[in-house]
Amino acid sequence: MTRTWQISTVTDAARARIAVARLATACGVLALDRARLATDLGARLRQCLAKGGTWRLALQVPAPGDGEGLLHLALTPDREASAAGEPPWRTSVACPETGQVPDGGLPDADVPDDPAVLAEALLGADEDTVLTLEKLAEQEELVAFHREELHQTNQGVLALHAELDAAGRAQRKAFAAERRARTEAEDARHRLTFLADASAALNASLNHEEIVRRLPDLLVPRYAAGVDVWLFDQEDDRHGSAPHPAAAVLAARTGRPQYAADHPGGLPGVDDQPPSALNPKRPLLCVPLLARRAPLGVLTLSPPGERWDPDDAVMLIELTRRAGIALDNARRFEHNRDIAETLQRALLTDLPATPGLALAARYLPATHGLNIGGDWYDAFRQPDGSLITVIGDVTGHGLHAAVMMSQLRTALRAYAVDGGSPGQLLTRLHMFLHHLQPDLYATAVIARFRPGDPTLTWAAAGHPPPVLRLPDGRVRILDAKPGAMLGIPLRQEIGDHTVRLAPGSTLALYTDGLVERRAQGIDPGIQRLAAALGSFGSEELDTDLEGSADRILDPLLSDSERDDDVCLLLSHVAGTAGPPAVRLPSGAASRPLP
Known part of the structure; x- marks a missing residue:
């Protein structure tokens, strides 16, 4: 079923636009689609009127019983416009209610020429626009609602990211602290192991000279670059006493460890002193070898690097204390051994x-x-x-x-x-x-x-x-x-x-x-x-x-x-050949002891 209009004036265009709107309403086209159709059609009609000539508008409606169909609209120019290359304009809109169109054809959509009637018809045609604006307002409210939800979500995401970042930083700090603690524990274990092994090596001997020889082997090069053992009772009188650093002399007098360098040592339990005049560029750690009664000597160490780690210094002081005890035990042992050996050989x-x-x-x-x-x-x-x-x-x-x-x-x-x-x-x-x-x-x-x-x-x-x-x-x-x-x-x-x-x-x-x-x-x-x-x-x-x-x-x-x-x-x-002559033995290895 088709309906056509000839358009050459503004009145023709208005009447055709109103008629198309009524027919679309009668065919059950949705308000939003009708508003779009009327807007597109009005814009096209204004273009046609601006170009002049007569235009033909055709509206085709699907027959009743075809179910959901399409409402076709075509705007074609007259022959002169068509010969000039003006293309026709066509559009379609869904028509879900074609069954509402009477079997006798399209309803009457003619609009009188009366201006008042046209004005009223035009006002009526704007109802679809109002509905469209209302829906647009609803959509804007919905968009505003979702925009607020999105904003809140974004705020939550930002807060979550901030919390995750803070948690990450805290975790990294915890991991770093754990690594430091593990490294410190491993270093402490190495120091304790070294202290136990070195103590066992020193106490394994009851010869004080052997203990003195073992100290440099134990400490160099891991914990010291140089080791000097000064024993008070072993000064070489034949060549004169060797010079000793002032810090070593002070350690012998006070019984406290001394650190001699051009910078503070920061070592626990150690007194800082000026650098040694014997070697001003080399830091020295002078620790007294303490025994049960009085100091036996002083152990002087130079660091393997620029300075000692404080924990290493504490370990070295403890090792020196144990070395002093080992030396004292060796001295006592040697004294008792000499007395016993003298007594036994005399008997x-x-x-x-x-x-x-x-x-x-x-x-x-x-x-x-x-x-x-x-x-x-x-x-x-x-x-x-x-x-x-x-x-x-x-x-x-x-x-x-x-x-x-x-x-x-x-x-x-x-x-x-x-x-x-x-x-x-x-x-x-x-x-x-x-x-x-x-x-x-x-x-x-x-x-x-x-x-x-x-x-x-x-x-x-x-x-x-x-x-x-x-x-x-x-x-x-x-x-x-x-x-x-x-x-x-x-x-x-x-x-x-x-x-x-x-x-x-x-x-x-x-x-x-x-x-x-x-x-x-x-x-x-x-x-x-x-x-x-x-x-x-x-x-x-x-x-x-x-x-x-x-x-x-x-x-x-x-x-x-x-x-x-x-x-x-x-x-x-003696055998039958007679008694042998008794021969006194000679040599320490093969003689009966006197």
């Missing part, structure tokens, strides 16, 4: 010369610890002419053990004057030690040789068994039941044992330091001693008992480190 006597019987003794101190113990040997005659040989071991080391050994030696000689068998002598020594020193114990073996008697009498109290080499080279371990240790809180009667001695026999008495090793025990060592003694020939023992004693010790003491003293006493009965 070990010469071996007697006896026809038909050769004697050889060896004593070697321990190489670990206070190397003076209670090991001892002795040989002397009884009033009836018998020869007593004895070897013993007092528990412990040092001056106390040496003094107790001398008392046992003196008591045994006193008891032997009254006679008595080896077992009786050990029994009396047991009672003597138990009453004299209830907390001290000893072990011993006594062997008695009678002139012209081929029988050896011996007794043992808690001591390793004697080893007897027979003239044919066979070796016997005299392991008959011994008595208990001397001095234990037990009443005991120690029994005697006898064995026949043929000419050429050799008896070995020894202490456990010769045969006992921590990893192996004592039995394998006794077997090695028996094998070494059995490897000699009778002629070799007859002619060179001293050299035989050395050759026995060499394989048994192949390791240079000994934890205990070593004592060996050999008694050799």
Whole structure:
């Protein structure tokens, strides 16, 4: 269904615009679409009127029953305009209510020429514009509402970003603090580990010179570029005293650490002093080596870099304190060792010369610890002419053990004057030690040789068994039941044992330091001693008992480190060729100690 209008004047244009608006309303076109259609159509009509001529406006409506269709509008020029190249104008608008158009055709949309009617019709046509403006106002309100929501959202996002940024900064600070704390903890662990290791190294030695030598090796180059140890009692009088920094002298006088440099050290517990005149460009840290009673010296250090870290300085001061204690312990140990060694060597006597019987003794101190113990040997005659040989071991080391050994030696000689068998002598020594020193114990073996008697009498109290080499080279371990240790809180009667001695026999008495090793025990060592003694020939023992004693010790003491003293006493009965001449030993390594 189509409706057309011829437009050549403004009135024609107004009537056509009003008619199109009415027909669009009748076809159910939405108000907003009608307003757009009327606006577009009015603008196009104004252009046509400006160009002049007659224009044809056609409106095509879909037939009823076609469902939702389109309302087509076409504005075409007359022939002259069309020949001039003026294009037609066409538009379409949705027409959802085509069923409202009567079957007889489009409703009457003619508009009279009366100006009043046209004006009224034009005013009526603006109702769609009003509706459009109302909807536009609603949309503006909605836009304003969403704009406010967006603004609030933006404010929230900005606040969230600010909070996230603050949280990020706080987290970064926490991470940095954690890294610093972890680094400081790791540095502290390294310092403590170094302090523990260095302390163990210093206290492992009881030689004060060795401790002084170890200090530079421990500190250079990690914690110091240079180390100088000034000990007060080791000034070289032959060449004069070496010059010392003023800060070192001040540290010795005050007992406080001193830092000498052209800048403040900022070290805790350390006094700042001017730079040393001996070397003004080098900072010095002078720490006194304190002992229990008085300072022993001063440790002077120069830094590995420009200056020390305060924590490193605290660690160095603590290490110096421990070094002072280690030096003091070493000095005390060396003093006690010298006294004990002097006493022990003074108490070990010469071996007697006896026809038909050769004697050889060896004593070697321990190489670990206070190397003076209670090991001892002795040989002397009884009033009836018998020869007593004895070897013993007092528990412990040092001056106390040496003094107790001398008392046992003196008591045994006193008891032997009254006679008595080896077992009786050990029994009396047991009672003597138990009453004299209830907390001290000893072990011993006594062997008695009678002139012209081929029988050896011996007794043992808690001591390793004697080893007897027979003239044919066979070796016997005299392991008959011994008595208990001397001095234990037990009443005991120690029994005697006898064995026949043929000419050429050799008896070995020894202490456990010769045969006992921590990893192996004592039995394998006794077997090695028996094998070494059995490897000699009778002629070799007859002619060179001293050299035989050395050759026995060499394989048994192949390791240079000994934890205990070593004592060996050999008694050799002369062979049928006659008694050997008793030869006094020579040399510190192979002589019985005087």
